[in-house]
Amino acid sequence: MSARGDIGEQTDNTLEDLDAAALDFAVRRSGAAEAEADALRDELVRHCLPFAGRLARRYRGRGEQMEDLEQVARLGLVKAVDRYDPDRGSFTAYAVITISGELKRHFRDRTWGVHVPRRVQDLSLEVGHASMVLTSALARTPTVAELAEHLGVSEPAVLEAVESAAGYSPASLNAPVAGEGAAEFGDLIGGVDDDLESVTDKLTVTDLLLRLPTRERRMLAMRFYGNRTQAEIAAELGISQMHVSRLLSRALSWLREAMLNDAPPPWEGESRAGHQHGMEVSVSRDGSALRVRVRGEVDRDTAERLRTGLRHAVTTGGTGSVVVDLAGVPLVDAAGVSVLLEAVRVAAQAGTEICVSGAQPYVARILAVSGLAGVLRRC
Structure with a gap:
């Protein structure tokens, strides 16, 4: 030897x-x-x-x-x-x-570049060693079942160990990408989130919605989140569909204006009325005239209160005039227009002159569209 x-x-x-x-x-x-x-x-x-x-x-x-x-x-x-x-x-x-x-x-x-449980790490090493042994013995790559049988573990455990092996040496996000110039691997992951730019607007709208009256917030939620029709909203709230349309339009206009300004504009009628959906009618003597001050929205729910106040002013005003002060009225619907038209007829029968003052732009537009502006003069 x-x-x-x-x-x-x-x-x-x-x-x-x-x-x-x-x-x-x-x-x-x-x-x-x-x-x-x-x-x-x-x-x-x-x-x-x-x-x-x-x-x-x-x-x-x-x-x-x-x-x-x-x-x-x-x-x-x-x-x-x-x-x-x-x-x-x-x-x-x-x-x-x-x-x-x-x-x-x-x-x-x-x-290990990524934290992996100890049992999985140990099994990953065993799987790697067993894979080399079986590859040499079988002259081919062993299957998961063969590795599991060789190690005496379940097939899901072998699969978990194989997947965890990627955490041993993870790829760097700063690794250069071949053929991409100066690009790095991290540049190719993810994409531009188009909704990211709207996050600020969504947060702003959320804050502004909280400033709206409860009824308007509920209507906006029913319309744009619940996909309810105006007729369905009107039936649930007990108001007319036209009134719903006007309230939604006014709320959306306010939101749009508030989004374009640093300070949100005041909600018409809220600070003056003392409450959001009620209406107050007060009568006072102003020289030879009686002044009927109206505060709040005039709709189907409050129109009767306005009718009573106007009838009282016309019947007790004598030969003087009656001035209807609408400066504190942010909205008038069909029921309110009907009450004002009735007041004109009652005043004509009583020989009393009646006029309106201080109508806000939206209310003035309603009076003009309804034709009431032609019979109810401005003071």
Whole structure:
């Protein structure tokens, strides 16, 4: 046999005799002094270094330098020698467990770019090693079922370990992209969110909606969020469809104006009326005339109150005039127009002159469209 063959055989024999060497070390250390025990320990460690290197080579090709793996394996060997107890069994088996544990811990704690549970990390390493073993034995890539059977685990666990392997060395978002000039990988992820620019407008509208009266907010919600028709809204609120149309139009106009201004405009009728949906009628003497002040919306619910107030003013005004002050009225619907037209007829029968003053633009437009402006003059 050649000299080279003798060396190889001697190395193999040395690795096979680790248990005997460790047992001899334990016996000699038991009665030795501290210095002699340290020397015996160093001698056993040097004797087992090739064995630690062989275990480290099992984990090569996984992104770590071989020198680093050997250092970790040697650290595990030193721990195995220091903790070895011959009464607990084979030194070789104990050293394999200790060194492999150190190598796995190194990969788990030092090399993973993304946090992955420990059990998944360990299984990922086992799957990688088993894949290499089975590929060599089968001359092909093993299936998930074959890996699961080889490792004694379930197929879902193998799939989880394979997927988690991507977290070992994740791609950098700053990595350059080939063929894309100076572009980076992160530039290709995601897209422009067209709705992002509307976030500020949505927040502004939300705040403005809270400034509207409860009824208007409810109507807007029913129309634009509940997709209800104006007729359905009118039936539920107990008002006419035309009134619903006017209220929605006024609310949308206010929202539009408020969106275009730094400070939202006042809601017409709210601050003056004292309450949002009620109406107040007061009669006072202004020289020879009676002034009927109206505050609030004039609709089907409040028209009767206005009728009573106007009849009282016309019948008690004598030969003087009656001035209907509409400065505090933000809205007049068909019922309000009917009441005013009736007041004109009653005043003509009583020989009393009646006129309106202070009509807001929206109310003035209603009076003009309804034809009331032709028979009810402005003061």
